[in-house]
Amino acid sequence: xxxxxxxxxxxxxxxxxxxxxxxxxxPNIVNLSVSxxxxxHGPIGSVVAFVGLWAxxxxxxxxxxxxxxxxxxxxxxxxxxxxxxxxxxxxILSTALKIAEPLRAWPTGLAIAGIVTLAVAVLRWPLPVxxxxxxxxxxxxxxxxxx
Amino acid sequence: xxxxxxxxxxxFGQLSLLAFGGANSVVPEMQRQVTELHGWLTPHEFAAxxxxxxxxxxxxxxxxxxxxxxxxxxAGALTTTLAVAIPASILTLLVSxxxxxxxxxxxxxxxxVGLMPVTTGxxxxxxxxxxxSTVLDWRLGVLAVVATAVFQFTKLHPLLVxxxxxxxxxxxxxx
Numbered sequence: 001x002x003x004x005x006x007x008x009x010x011x012x013x014x015x016x017x018x019x020x021x022x023x024x025x026x027p028n029i030v031n032l033s034v035s036x037x038x039x040x041h042g043p044i045g046s047v048v049a050f051v052g053l054w055a056x057x058x059x060x061x062x063x064x065x066x067x068x069x070x071x072x073x074x075x076x077x078x079x080x081x082x083x084x085x086x087x088x089x090x091x092i093l094s095t096a097l098k099i100a101e102p103l104r105a106w107p108t109g110l111a112i113a114g115i116v117t118l119a120v121a122v123l124r125w126p127l128p129v130x131x132x133x134x135x136x137x138x139x140x141x142x143x144x145x146x147x
Numbered sequence: 148x149x150x151x152x153x154x155x156x157x158x159f160g161q162l163s164l165l166a167f168g169g170a171n172s173v174v175p176e177m178q179r180q181v182t183e184l185h186g187w188l189t190p191h192e193f194a195a196x197x198x199x200x201x202x203x204x205x206x207x208x209x210x211x212x213x214x215x216x217x218x219x220x221x222a223g224a225l226t227t228t229l230a231v232a233i234p235a236s237i238l239t240l241l242v243s244x245x246x247x248x249x250x251x252x253x254x255x256x257x258x259x260v261g262l263m264p265v266t267t268g269x270x271x272x273x274x275x276x277x278x279x280s281t282v283l284d285w286r287l288g289v290l291a292v293v294a295t296a297v298f299q300f301t302k303l304h305p306l307l308v309x310x311x312x313x314x315x316x317x318x319x320x321x322x
Contacts, residue, residue: 031235083315087312117272119268131165143261
C-alpha cells in the first residue's frame with residue numbers, strides 16, 4: 001500500500017527499511033511504521049503512525065476478549081477456543097519450520113537453533129542470558145564459515 | 148502509578164529490547180515472566196490470549212495488550228502496549244541511520260546470518276511451549292499436527308484454518 005498506491009517510497013527503500021526493522025529488536029511492524037512516520041514528519045509522524053496502526057485492532061481485540069470472558073462459561077465457546085488455541089500454536093510451529101528451512105544448508109546453524117530451543121523451552125533459561133551467551137558465538141561462527 | 152502497572156512496564160519494556168526477530172521470539176520469555184515469575188496468568192490462560200491475538204486482525208504483538216488488559220484492565224493494556232513499543236522504536240530510530248552507513252561492511256552480514264539460527268531457535272521454543280499448554284488431549288494433538296501440515300503445504304489463508312479449528316472445537320470433535 002505504501003509503495004504501490006501512495007508512492008511514498010520506492011520498493012528498494014521499503015525492503016531495506018524492513019530489513020533493519022527485522023534485525024533490530026521489537027515488533028517489526030511497529031518499528032517500521034514509527035521510522036517511516038519519523039522520516040516524513042519527525043516525532044509527531046511517529047506518534048501518528050503508531051496510533052493509526054494500533055488503535056483499531058486494539059479496540060477490536062479488547063472487545064473480543066471481553067466477549068470471551070463473558071461467554072467462556074458456555075462449553076461450546078470454551079471448546080471452540082480450545083480448538084483455536086491449538087490451531088494458533090500450530091501456526092507458530094509452521095512459521096518456525098519455514099524459517100528453519102534455509103538453515104539445512106548450514107548444519108552449525110541448525111545446531112545453534114537446537115541449543116537455543118533447548119535452553120529456552122526445556123531448561124527455561126532467561127532470554128537475556130541465552131542471548132548474551134549464544135548470540136556472540138553464533139555471529140562469530142557465521143563470520144568464520146563465510147571465509 | 149500502582150506497583151502492578153510499574154511491574155508491567157518493566158517486564159514489557161525489557162521484552163521490547165529483547166525481541167530480536169520480531170514479537171514471536173519473546174513469547175517464551177513473556178510466558179515465563181507472566182506465568183512463572185509474576186503469577187499473573189496460568190500457562191493455559193496465556194496460550195488462550197495468544198490464540199485470541201492471532202485470530203484477531205492487527206499486529207500479532209496484540210497478545211501484549213491482551214496480557215496487560217487481563218492483569219490490570221484498560222490501563223494495563225495501554226501500559227504494556229506502550230512499554231513494548233517505545234524502547235524498541237527509539238532504538239530503531241537511533242540505529243537505522245548507522246545501519247545504512249555500514250551497509251557494505253562484512254561484519255554486518257555476519258551479524259545478520261549469525262542471528263538467524265538464534266531467531267529460529269526462539270521461534271521453535273515458542274511453538275513448543277504453546278503446544279504444551281494448548282494440546283490437552285490426543286484429539287487436540289491430531290488437530291495441531293494436521294493444522295501444521297496445512298500451513299506448511301497449502302496456501303490456504305491462515306485465518307481459514309484457525310476458523311476451522313475453532314469450529315471443530317465448538318462442535319465437539321476435539322477438546
